[in-house]
Amino acid sequence: MIDHLVIIGVGLIGGSFALDLKKHGLVGRVTGVGRGRANLEKALELGIIDAIADTAAEAVRDADLVLLAIPVSAMAAVFRDIAGGLPSACILTDAGSTKQDVIAAARVGLGGKVGQFVPGHPIAGAENNGADAARTGLYQHKPFIMTPLPENTDAAVAAVRALWEACGANVSHMEPYQHDHVFAAVSHLPHLVSFALMEELAGRPDAETYFRYAGSGFRDFTRIAGSHPEMWRDISMANKDALVTELEAFIAKLSVMRDLLESGDSDALEALFSRAREARHNWIKGKND
Amino acid sequence: MIDHLVIIGVGLIGGSFALDLKKHGLVGRVTGVGRGRANLEKALELGIIDAIADTAAEAVRDADLVLLAIPVSAMAAVFRDIAGGLPSACILTDAGSTKQDVIAAARVGLGGKVGQFVPGHPIAGAENNGADAARTGLYQHKPFIMTPLPENTDAAVAAVRALWEACGANVSHMEPYQHDHVFAAVSHLPHLVSFALMEELAGRPDAETYFRYAGSGFRDFTRIAGSHPEMWRDISMANKDALVTELEAFIAKLSVMRDLLESGDSDALEALFSRAREARHNWIKGKND
Numbered sequence: 249m250i251d252h253l254v255i256i257g258v259g260l261i262g263g264s265f266a267l268d269l270k271k272h273g274l275v276g277r278v279t280g281v282g283r284g285r286a287n288l289e290k291a292l293e294l295g296i297i298d299a300i301a302d303t304a305a306e307a308v309r310d311a312d313l314v315l316l317a318i319p320v321s322a323m324a325a326v327f328r329d330i331a332g333g334l335p336s337a338c339i340l341t342d343a344g345s346t347k348q349d350v351i352a353a354a355r356v357g358l359g360g361k362v363g364q365f366v367p368g369h370p371i372a373g374a375e376n377n378g379a380d381a382a383r384t385g386l387y388q389h390k391p392f393i394m395t396p397l398p399e400n401t402d403a404a405v406a407a408v409r410a411l412w413e414a415c416g417a418n419v420s421h422m423e424p425y426q427h428d429h430v431f432a433a434v435s436h437l438p439h440l441v442s443f444a445l446m447e448e449l450a451g452r453p454d455a456e457t458y459f460r461y462a463g464s465g466f467r468d469f470t471r472i473a474g475s476h477p478e479m480w481r482d483i484s485m486a487n488k489d490a491l492v493t494e495l496e497a498f499i500a501k502l503s504v505m506r507d508l509l510e511s512g513d514s515d516a517l518e519a520l521f522s523r524a525r526e527a528r529h530n531w532i533k534g535k536n537d
Numbered sequence: 538m539i540d541h542l543v544i545i546g547v548g549l550i551g552g553s554f555a556l557d558l559k560k561h562g563l564v565g566r567v568t569g570v571g572r573g574r575a576n577l578e579k580a581l582e583l584g585i586i587d588a589i590a591d592t593a594a595e596a597v598r599d600a601d602l603v604l605l606a607i608p609v610s611a612m613a614a615v616f617r618d619i620a621g622g623l624p625s626a627c628i629l630t631d632a633g634s635t636k637q638d639v640i641a642a643a644r645v646g647l648g649g650k651v652g653q654f655v656p657g658h659p660i661a662g663a664e665n666n667g668a669d670a671a672r673t674g675l676y677q678h679k680p681f682i683m684t685p686l687p688e689n690t691d692a693a694v695a696a697v698r699a700l701w702e703a704c705g706a707n708v709s710h711m712e713p714y715q716h717d718h719v720f721a722a723v724s725h726l727p728h729l730v731s732f733a734l735m736e737e738l739a740g741r742p743d744a745e746t747y748f749r750y751a752g753s754g755f756r757d758f759t760r761i762a763g764s765h766p767e768m769w770r771d772i773s774m775a776n777k778d779a780l781v782t783e784l785e786a787f788i789a790k791l792s793v794m795r796d797l798l799e800s801g802d803s804d805a806l807e808a809l810f811s812r813a814r815e816a817r818h819n820w821i822k823g824k825n826d
Contacts, residue, residue, distance in 0.1 A: 465727060
């Protein structure tokens, strides 16, 4: 039971976390902090939070658990602001899409208190944002990845795990480095590729003709190009090294395909397509089992 | 009214065309031809066709209209086989995903009768195949692109247009060259890119870890990697020149993104993402209007 939960960034992610814990009677009161006053008032009206604090530093003074659910680029400043007043028994966690950079920012900002920070990443992407989008059950059967620090106590790690499990998430552990590489490949790269195709076609003089004949395959392929540019700029920059590695591997793979096309090696091309199709079939099957 | 319609390749595309024309009373009888006997018998049982012919050459002898709904790589042989017995009043059309190569094959195979061939491409992709997948209404509000030949009579072009319009399709004309370039960009390239990502990850020793954390964005992005390898090998090879051009433009765009990441130019990256998002938003909006 968390007497006082503080949510920094009351959007889809932070708001849904608060709603689930409230529903299960696991929190006493919830305080919200954020840049947009109107959003916080909406969250209050919707019963997601019970109070609004003006600053994160003020909110954490008597907090038992703090969730940072803000863009990764905004975390360094918050760690710095809250470090001084953070009670020694308070556990800090986050929902950032990248982990190595957030951990680095926490080490700098929190200094000797970094052991109170248990890094995490709930996988529950959605295009909607803001407190309006928050809902109970968002995390049901979704992965939550923890990348604990050597400085974390077992009790702090167990407490964070228990809360996300209460939200229905499937909790697992990863190394921060592995986390960032895996998500560069399965999430960040596809976003960049989808943005790239949309932007490439939009920039052509006859863009209208292209879009006119784009069908359902194109629609699904480019769905993630509807994602938030500022958020994806932040994630891309935060996970730059891993993402550049993935981009280069992908460019190399596309170059292989171009060579197979140019040389007319239709057998090798079909074999490549077949491996891809089989992998996808097995993946979807595994998800549904 | 078509007294005798011949469908060569009674799958989703050919079968759905026959069903719609039957429903609207626009055909007398339908004969099916194809490689798979079981599929043809299924089509007969489902009432999609009224008779099975052993060979295309035999079927077309008293046909009024013939639709070739077979892989583009199989068309050359069919043109050659049917040319001799093709009645001079019979109109030939196709549903191939590429047009320049099909037209080239028609010129070779049909010789002096090429004017009877009115090339077309219905945009109604789906992952299912075979006569079982055929249904009425498949073409409702979907584009049908005609790329008529200089040798076609106005009457032949009008007849093909009228039939697809009866199926509910939005019919438009394009030059074969333009058709192939537009579809290389909005359809063939996304398929190759989706296959490439899936195959790249599947080939890694720790592939299981990647797929374990792939979420809904990845699922939509890779949906078209579940497409038929043989069909996409054929389309890729048939539209090789345009596809290589698109692949190279796309590799160049991804290289620009890599450079923006490496140099830390987050403003330019965000601007690129914003242009992509806006283009997609406008496209979706335009489709729904």
